[in-house]
Amino acid sequence: MRDKICTAVEALSEVKDGALVAFNFWGPGTPLHLMKALSESGVKDLTVCTNNYTLRANELREQGAIDAAILLPQTRKIIVAFSGIQAEDASASGEITRRVQEGTLEIENVSHGILIERLHAAAMCLGGIYSPIGIGTGLEEGKEKRIINGVEYIFQEPITPDLGLVSATKADRLGNLVYHGTERAANPIIAMAAKYTVAEVFEIVEPGELDPDAIVTPAAFVDRIVLIPSDDAYSKEKRIEQTLRSIKYRLQKMAEAEAAQGGNA
Amino acid sequence: MKEKLTEELIAMRAARELVPGDCCNLGIGIPLNCAAYMSEGVLVQSENGVLGYGPVYDRESLDENVERVDWNVVDAGMRYLEHVPGMSFFDMLTSFVMIRSGRLFSILGGLQVSEKGDAAIHSMSEVDIASKIGGSMDLAWGAKRLIVTMTHCSKDGDPKIVRELTMPVTTRKRVDLIVTDLAVIEVTGSGLALKEFAPGWTPEEVQQQTGATLTIANDVREIEF
Numbered sequence: 001m002r003d004k005i006c007t008a009v010e011a012l013s014e015v016k017d018g019a020l021v022a023f024n025f026w027g028p029g030t031p032l033h034l035m036k037a038l039s040e041s042g043v044k045d046l047t048v049c050t051n052n053y054t055l056r057a058n059e060l061r062e063q064g065a066i067d068a069a070i071l072l073p074q075t076r077k078i079i080v081a082f083s084g085i086q087a088e089d090a091s092a093s094g095e096i097t098r099r100v101q102e103g104t105l106e107i108e109n110v111s112h113g114i115l116i117e118r119l120h121a122a123a124m125c126l127g128g129i130y131s132p133i134g135i136g137t138g139l140e141e142g143k144e145k146r147i148i149n150g151v152e153y154i155f156q157e158p159i160t161p162d163l164g165l166v167s168a169t170k171a172d173r174l175g176n177l178v179y180h181g182t183e184r185a186a187n188p189i190i191a192m193a194a195k196y197t198v199a200e201v202f203e204i205v206e207p208g209e210l211d212p213d214a215i216v217t218p219a220a221f222v223d224r225i226v227l228i229p230s231d232d233a234y235s236k237e238k239r240i241e242q243t244l245r246s247i248k249y250r251l252q253k254m255a256e257a258e259a260a261q262g263g264n265a
Numbered sequence: 266m267k268e269k270l271t272e273e274l275i276a277m278r279a280a281r282e283l284v285p286g287d288c289c290n291l292g293i294g295i296p297l298n299c300a301a302y303m304s305e306g307v308l309v310q311s312e313n314g315v316l317g318y319g320p321v322y323d324r325e326s327l328d329e330n331v332e333r334v335d336w337n338v339v340d341a342g343m344r345y346l347e348h349v350p351g352m353s354f355f356d357m358l359t360s361f362v363m364i365r366s367g368r369l370f371s372i373l374g375g376l377q378v379s380e381k382g383d384a385a386i387h388s389m390s391e392v393d394i395a396s397k398i399g400g401s402m403d404l405a406w407g408a409k410r411l412i413v414t415m416t417h418c419s420k421d422g423d424p425k426i427v428r429e430l431t432m433p434v435t436t437r438k439r440v441d442l443i444v445t446d447l448a449v450i451e452v453t454g455s456g457l458a459l460k461e462f463a464p465g466w467t468p469e470e471v472q473q474q475t476g477a478t479l480t481i482a483n484d485v486r487e488i489e490f
């Protein structure tokens with residue numbers, strides 16, 4: 001049996017230029033270790049598909065916090081449901097605007113539900129789906145529409161990632177995954193939709209140690225397992241430190257904005 | 266100058282639309298405040314994959330409970346949640362089945378609502394080129410009942426309840442109820458019905474602040490708290 005356990009560099013060594021990569025970017029359950037490794041892999045012309053494209057403040061980035069924009073220099077297209085800047089000083093926002101204007105970056109806006117249904121369509125090997133979301137809004141522009149049983153639908157193509165980056169709490173040696181809390185989010189769907197799925201985990205156990213009833217992503221969907229080193233910049237402890245720093249930063253900015261508003265009134 | 270309702274009071278009034286056993290998703294902004302006023306037994310959902318969550322850690326309680334906080338349990342706005350009996354976790358596919366299939370009430374913030382029940386809910390992002398649609402289109406389309414909470418007028422004093430939307434559309438003909446700092450308005454097949462008005466205000470004064478025609482319900486009354 002081929003061993004699925006390897007390093008991030010080994011797992012990503014065969015990713016080709018122009019690949020469509022999908023990952024969950026929503027608090028816990030964000031594959032930060034793999035995103036960092038992908039950013040250092042040298043692949044280019046990526047299409048990045050993610051639920052959130054949150055840009056961190058420069059101050060936080062300087063302290064090691066990463067966001068989806070870590071892949072920006074290698075990205076030619078972004079498919080995203082929600083984008084936001086944590087503070088006004090995120091330098092990536094200017095970079096995105098500039099590149100869209102000069103035509104080297106394309107952004108496709110979807111809703112969270114549309115993103116999930118399109119990944120799900122890919123997972124089920126469908127040629128596309130008719131979806132009611134977005135009728136009468138800007139999202140229907142240029143799309144095929146059809147009325148079925150009196151209801152209007154928009155045709156949505158599947159999104160089939162060449163590479164799925166997944167984050168889970170624990171894997172067994174076979175690649176069965178368990179998640180904890182809201183870490184789950186889009187990870188199981190991405191694992192099913194992608195042609196090649198790499199999972200980063202905080203712990204690897206022997207087969208039999210995971211409760212079969214508790215396994216959410218069965219081993220068939222996982223091609224490589226990467227154990228996050230305990231001294232990694234994105235170890236559990238480091239993530240918690242960064243999260244706390246980020247929350248405090250956000251609250252401080254909010255307090256400052258409030259104080260400024262009060263001063264003007 | 267007469268008092269308008271605070272955001273807390275808008276949230277308190279909107280929360281009264283739900284009864285124990287109901288499941289509900291709360292959008293960012295005023296709706297998040299509704300959680301504090303929900304009847305016991307209302308299950309609150311967050312689209313990243315949690316149903317039945319309870320208290321949210323604020324700045325102080327987060328500092329005091331650093332040892333206790335479960336760093337893997339957040340709502341859609343990245344606020345840390347306490348574990349409570351009866352809560353469940355699931356993936357986003359399950360989450361959006363829940364959202365779209367009429368099993369949840371949605372209380373969302375609003376930028377504009379039209380007399381037909383169209384709503385502009387999502388804003389464009391600061392980047393200007395990528396949107397903040399998030400789950401708003403799914404939540405609005407699939408809600409068992411869509412309640413929009415917002416201030417009655419914009420900061421510049423322009424009515425946010427209008428005949429036709431001028432902002433990017435999030436959903437068409439889906440709004441059931443509008444709760445503002447001046448009124449509770451039901452969207453009916455024949456237009457907007459003023460059901461309740463803020464203490465100290467009159468239905469005529471509410472109409473003056475509204476960009477569409479209101480029908481005054483027979484049983485119109487002051488909002489009670």
